[in-house]
Every structure is written in C-alpha cells, then in structure tokens.
Amino acid sequence: MRLVWLVGALALVSPMIAHADTAPWAAGVSDEQKTQAKALLDAGNALLLEKKYVEALDKYTAAVAVWDHPAIRFNMVRCLIQLGRNLEAAENLDRSLKYGAAPLEETVYNEALAYQKLLATQIGDIAISCTQPGVILTLDGQPLATCPAQETRRVLAGPHQIVGNKAGLLPKTVELVVIGGKSSDASITLDPLEKGATIVHRWPTYVPWAVFGGGFAVAAxxxxxxxxxxxxxxxxxxxVDDRCTGNCTPEQLADVAHLKSGGELKGGLGLGLAITGGVAVATGAVMLYLNRGRTVYPEVAPAAGGGMTISLGGSF
Incomplete structure (x- = not known):
C-alpha cells in the first residue's frame, strides 16, 4: 500500500514541474535546465522505488543543482530520512516548504507537513555566545566560531559538547542535552590558569610535623x-656520704644499690632518647622545608586526533 502511494506521489512531481513556468521557484530557469532536471528527477525516482536511497539522493542532488525545485528537494528529504540523516532532512524540508503548498501536489504537501512534525521532535537548537576575544569554540568536535561570537546551530536531540580553548586560559567544556523542538543556551567564559592552580606537597602535610613533633616528644x-x-x-x-667516712663496703650499701643501678640505667636511656629525639627534630625541620607548598598550573597541550589534554606543571 505504501509503495503504491509513493509511486503515485512521485508520478505527480513531473507534471507539476512542467507547468511551473511562471512560478517564483522557476524564475530564471531555462527550458534546457528544466529538461535536464526532469531527466535527473526521473532517474532518481526509479532508484528511490528500488530503495537505492544513496544513488537516488545523488540524482536528486544533481537535479537541484540545475533547478532547485521544492518537489525535487522533497524527494531528497525522503532519501535522507531513510538514510537516518534527519538533520540534513530537516534543513532540506524547510527549503522544500519555502513556498508553501503551491509547488507540491496536495498529498505530497501533506506528507511534507507530517515529516516536519516528526522531525521537530528529533531536532533542537543550541544558541552559543562568548565575549572573550580569541577563544576558539568547537561543537561536538567540529569548529564552530572564534570569539566574540553568537552562533545558533540546529542539532539532533540528545547530548552535545561545546569546548572553548585559548592559550593562557583554562579550557572549558559545556555538556548540553538538547530536547527536540526546544532551544538550549550556552554562554562560554574561560577562567585564567591561576584559578585552576593547586598547591601540592612532596609528602602529606602531617608527615613532617609528625616527625618534628615526635622528635620533640622523644627528646623530652x-x-x-x-x-x-x-x-x-x-x-x-x-x-654514701652519710654512711661511710671512707670507702664503703657492698654490704653497707646493699639497701641503696638499686638507686645507683637505676640512676645509671635511666641516665643512659635518657641520653640515648635525647640524641634520637634531636635527630628526629632536625630531620622534621628539613622535611618541613622540603615540603613547603608548590603551586601547580594546568598546561594545555594539543592531543592527537584533535581536542586537547591538560597536564600539570609548576615550581616551588
């Protein structure tokens, strides 16, 4: 049923083209151009009926290059939709409907309006603005504009990515989800590299302080x-002074011998700990110096295959 209808719709295109001598879409087109366009149209129609959409599209494209007739361009829309190229289909459909219903047979015009409603749910607009001179914008990886600029692009519904880039500024990426039939706005402003700078340390900040403080504790x-x-x-x-006038015997000092051994032990341990703690304090002081903050700035470098990468660099 669909094939029969399509054959009828295609068959009606040729007589409409033949009787369009005074129409605005025929202004300045010679009879020779019309004949050439008609031949290409017929060849495209035959291919379209065979579902050879790529080949048919080539014929229609060649035909509109000779005579940009709305009916021929609408057949391009049919092919583009079959090929899943809905964005191009919508752009060509707008051009096909430029003069309203006049250039198209009624059933074809109604089909065009139905396609217009369908495509409207699958396509939206992105309005992009930027004011910083020299910022280069891309949309989905393709060049868009150099700022300052205001651009509006028709895109398929779904996720899209806008990237702004300029030497000396932080790159910025804006992710948008476009809804069919709606317009989304994006204003791009890049920040200076300093805003993306970070302070890094050789070790976690607590480590030198732990060594330094631990050394003090051990020394104490x-x-x-x-x-x-x-x-x-x-x-x-x-x-010893109280009990002995001369040399004391071990028996005389037996009850206080623990004071001597304990004192010697504590003194030796105290000296060892004091030395160890002093070394730790000195080490901690050196670590604190080496661990002072280092400012790291992002560096933007080109990436293979386009786009950019961000690396980090800086100094103490």
Whole structure:
C-alpha cells in the first residue's frame, strides 16, 4: 500500500514541474535546465522505488543543482530520512516548504507537513555566545566560531559538547542535552590558569610535623629520664656520704644499690632518647622545608586526533 502511494506521489512531481513556468521557484530557469532536471528527477525516482536511497539522493542532488525545485528537494528529504540523516532532512524540508503548498501536489504537501512534525521532535537548537576575544569554540568536535561570537546551530536531540580553548586560559567544556523542538543556551567564559592552580606537597602535610613533633616528644622523654637518673644518683651519693667516712663496703650499701643501678640505667636511656629525639627534630625541620607548598598550573597541550589534554606543571 505504501509503495503504491509513493509511486503515485512521485508520478505527480513531473507534471507539476512542467507547468511551473511562471512560478517564483522557476524564475530564471531555462527550458534546457528544466529538461535536464526532469531527466535527473526521473532517474532518481526509479532508484528511490528500488530503495537505492544513496544513488537516488545523488540524482536528486544533481537535479537541484540545475533547478532547485521544492518537489525535487522533497524527494531528497525522503532519501535522507531513510538514510537516518534527519538533520540534513530537516534543513532540506524547510527549503522544500519555502513556498508553501503551491509547488507540491496536495498529498505530497501533506506528507511534507507530517515529516516536519516528526522531525521537530528529533531536532533542537543550541544558541552559543562568548565575549572573550580569541577563544576558539568547537561543537561536538567540529569548529564552530572564534570569539566574540553568537552562533545558533540546529542539532539532533540528545547530548552535545561545546569546548572553548585559548592559550593562557583554562579550557572549558559545556555538556548540553538538547530536547527536540526546544532551544538550549550556552554562554562560554574561560577562567585564567591561576584559578585552576593547586598547591601540592612532596609528602602529606602531617608527615613532617609528625616527625618534628615526635622528635620533640622523644627528646623530652629522654630529658625526663636523664633528670630522674640524676636524682637517683644524687640520692645514692648522699647515702654514701652519710654512711661511710671512707670507702664503703657492698654490704653497707646493699639497701641503696638499686638507686645507683637505676640512676645509671635511666641516665643512659635518657641520653640515648635525647640524641634520637634531636635527630628526629632536625630531620622534621628539613622535611618541613622540603615540603613547603608548590603551586601547580594546568598546561594545555594539543592531543592527537584533535581536542586537547591538560597536564600539570609548576615550581616551588
């Protein structure tokens, strides 16, 4: 049923073209051009009926190059829709309907209006603006404009990506989801590299402080032990002075011998801890110096196959 209708619709195109001498879409077109366009149209129609859409589209494209008749261009729309090239189909449909119903047979015009409603749900617009001079914009990876600019593009419904890029500024990517029949707006403003800068450290910031503070704690503990050991030794020496006028025998000092051994042990441990803590404090101080903040700025570099990549670079 569809094939019979299509044959009838295609068959009506030729007589309409033949009787369009005074129509605005025929102004300035010679009889020779009309004959040539008619031959290409007929060849395209035959291919279209055979569902050879690519070949038919080539014939129609050649025909409109000779005579841009709305009926021929509408047959291009038929092919483009079959090929899934709906954006191109919508653009050609607008041109086919430029003069309204006059250039088309009624059933063909009604079909064109039905296609227009269908495509309207699958296509939307993106309005893009930018004011920064020299910023280069791309839409879905294709060149769009160099700012300052205001651009409107018709696109298929769905996700789209706008990228702005300029040396010395942070690249910006805007993701949009376009709804069929609706318009989406995007204003692109790039930020200076400094805004994307980060402060990095050789180690996590707590590590040098932990070493530095830990060294102080160990040194302090060593100092406490050294003081305690010294006190024990002083107490032991006092017992010796009180009990002995000369050399004391071990038996005389047996009950206070632990003060001497404890004092010596505490003194030795205290000295060792103090030295270890001092080394740790010095190490922590060096680490604090080496771990001072380093400002890193993004660097934009071209990527293979187009687009860009962002790397990081900076100095202390």
């Amino acid at each position: 503990a060593g100092g406490v032990l050294a003081v305690l050991g010294n006190n024990d030794m002083k107490t032991y020496d006092k017992f």
